[in-house]
Amino acid sequence: MQPDGLPPLDREQLIQLGFIEARGRVLDIAAFLDRVQRAASAPGVPADALADDRVRALCEAMRLALDGQPERARRILEHWSDATTDPAAHADGKAARGVPRTA
Amino acid sequence: MYIDPHVHMVSRTTDDYARMAVAGCVAITEPAFWAGFDRGSPEGFHDYFRQLTETEPRRAAAYGIRHHAWICINPKEAEDHAFARDVMQLIPQFLQRPNVLGIGEIGLNRNSRTELAVFEEHLELAARFDTLVLVHTPHLEDKRKGTRLILDAIRNQGKLRPGRVLIDHVEEHTVRSVLDAGFWAGMTLYPDTKCTAARAVDIIEMHGADRLWINSAGDWGHSDPLAVPKAAAVMRARGHTADAVRRITLENPRVFLRQSPNFSDAPLRPTAPDLGR
Numbered sequence: 001m002q003p004d005g006l007p008p009l010d011r012e013q014l015i016q017l018g019f020i021e022a023r024g025r026v027l028d029i030a031a032f033l034d035r036v037q038r039a040a041s042a043p044g045v046p047a048d049a050l051a052d053d054r055v056r057a058l059c060e061a062m063r064l065a066l067d068g069q070p071e072r073a074r075r076i077l078e079h080w081s082d083a084t085t086d087p088a089a090h091a092d093g094k095a096a097r098g099v100p101r102t103a
Numbered sequence: 104m105y106i107d108p109h110v111h112m113v114s115r116t117t118d119d120y121a122r123m124a125v126a127g128c129v130a131i132t133e134p135a136f137w138a139g140f141d142r143g144s145p146e147g148f149h150d151y152f153r154q155l156t157e158t159e160p161r162r163a164a165a166y167g168i169r170h171h172a173w174i175c176i177n178p179k180e181a182e183d184h185a186f187a188r189d190v191m192q193l194i195p196q197f198l199q200r201p202n203v204l205g206i207g208e209i210g211l212n213r214n215s216r217t218e219l220a221v222f223e224e225h226l227e228l229a230a231r232f233d234t235l236v237l238v239h240t241p242h243l244e245d246k247r248k249g250t251r252l253i254l255d256a257i258r259n260q261g262k263l264r265p266g267r268v269l270i271d272h273v274e275e276h277t278v279r280s281v282l283d284a285g286f287w288a289g290m291t292l293y294p295d296t297k298c299t300a301a302r303a304v305d306i307i308e309m310h311g312a313d314r315l316w317i318n319s320a321g322d323w324g325h326s327d328p329l330a331v332p333k334a335a336a337v338m339r340a341r342g343h344t345a346d347a348v349r350r351i352t353l354e355n356p357r358v359f360l361r362q363s364p365n366f367s368d369a370p371l372r373p374t375a376p377d378l379g380r
C-alpha cells in the first residue's frame with residue numbers, strides 16, 4: 001500500500017461506488033437547514049437560523065467543501081476545533097458540543 | 104480473522120460476542136472507561152476492574168474469543184483529583200492479572216488541568232510497571248487541542264517509548280502528528296462521530312498503514328461491535344488487497360499488542376457459556 005493518497009480505484013469507479021450515499025447526505029443537510037429555518041425561535045433567541053453558532057459553523061464548513069482545494073475533511077475538522085492551547089481551569093461538563101462556542 | 108483492539112463488552116450483550124465470533128473475531132482488548140454514569144466510590148471501580156479481568160474473559164471464551172483488558176480511571180471521572188488518586192491506588196494489583204495489557208484508556212476529555220494531572224500520573228504508573236499505554240483523545244472540537252496536550256505530556260515525561268503507546272480516536276486533523284511523533288494511532292469507527300469506515304479507508308490511503316489500526320469502540324452509545332469486519336468489506340470494495348485488509352485488521356494490532364506478554368490470539372476452543380448463573 002502506497003501512502004501517496006492514490007486510491008486503488010479510478011475516479012469513475014469511486015463515483016459509482018459513493019455517489020448515491022453522498023447524494024443522500026447532501027439532501028439530509030439541506031432538509032436539516034430547511035427544518036431549522038421553518039421552526040419558530042425559542043423565546044429570546046434571534047429569529048435568524050444562522051444566528052446559532054453551530055448552524056453557522058455547518059454552513060462555513062460547506063463553503064470549505066466547495067472551495068476546490070484538497071483535504072477538505074481535515075480543514076473542516078480544524079475549522080471546528082478549539083483554537084486555544086492552554087488546559088482549561090475546570091472541565092466544562094462531560095460532553096463536547098461539536099464546534100467551539102466562538103465559531 | 105480479525106482483532107477488535109478497542110471494544111467495551113461490559114456494555115454489550117452475549118449475542119454480540121456470538122456475532123463477532125461468527126464474523127471472525129479472535130481477540131479483543133477492552134479499556135477501562137466511563138460506563139455512562141459516575142461511580143460513587145473507589146470500590147465501584149474495584150468491582151469494575153474485577154469485571155474486566157474475571158467475568159469478561161469468561162464471556163468471551165465461551166465464543167472462542169480471547170479477552171484482554173486495560174486498567175485506569177478514565178478522564179470523564181478524573182475531575183475530582185483526590186477521588187482519582189484513590190482509584191489509581193487500586194491499579195497496581197490489577198496490572199498483575201493475566202489478561203491485563205497495560206494502562207488505558209487514559210487521556211483527556213474536556214482538556215482540564217486536573218484531567219491533565221491525572222493523565223500524567225497514569226503515565227508515571229505505566230513507566231513504573233513498564234506497561235503498554237492506550238490513550239483516549241477528546242471528542243469533537245476538543246480533539247485537536249487535547250491531542251496536542253497529550254503528545255506534549257508524553258514527550259515531556261520522557262520515560263515511555265512511543266512505539267509502546269497507542270493514541271486512539273485519531274481523525275484527519277490529528278493522525279499525522281501522532282504518526283510523525285512515532286506513536287501508534289487508532290481509528291474508531293462510529294456512525295456519527297469519530298471516523299466512518301469510508302473516511303478510515305481514506306486515511307489509510309493518504310497516510311499508509313504503518314502503526315495504524317481500526318477498532319469499533321463498541322459501547323453503550325451509538326456504535327457497532329461489527330464495525331471492524333464491515334470496514335474490511337469497505338476496504339475490499341475500494342479495491343484494496345486481501346493482504347492490505349489483513350494488515351489493518353489483524354497484523355498491525357498483533358504487532359503492537361504482542362509487546363505485552365499477556366496478549367494472545369492463539370486459537371481458543373469455544374467453551375460452554377459460563378455466565379455465573
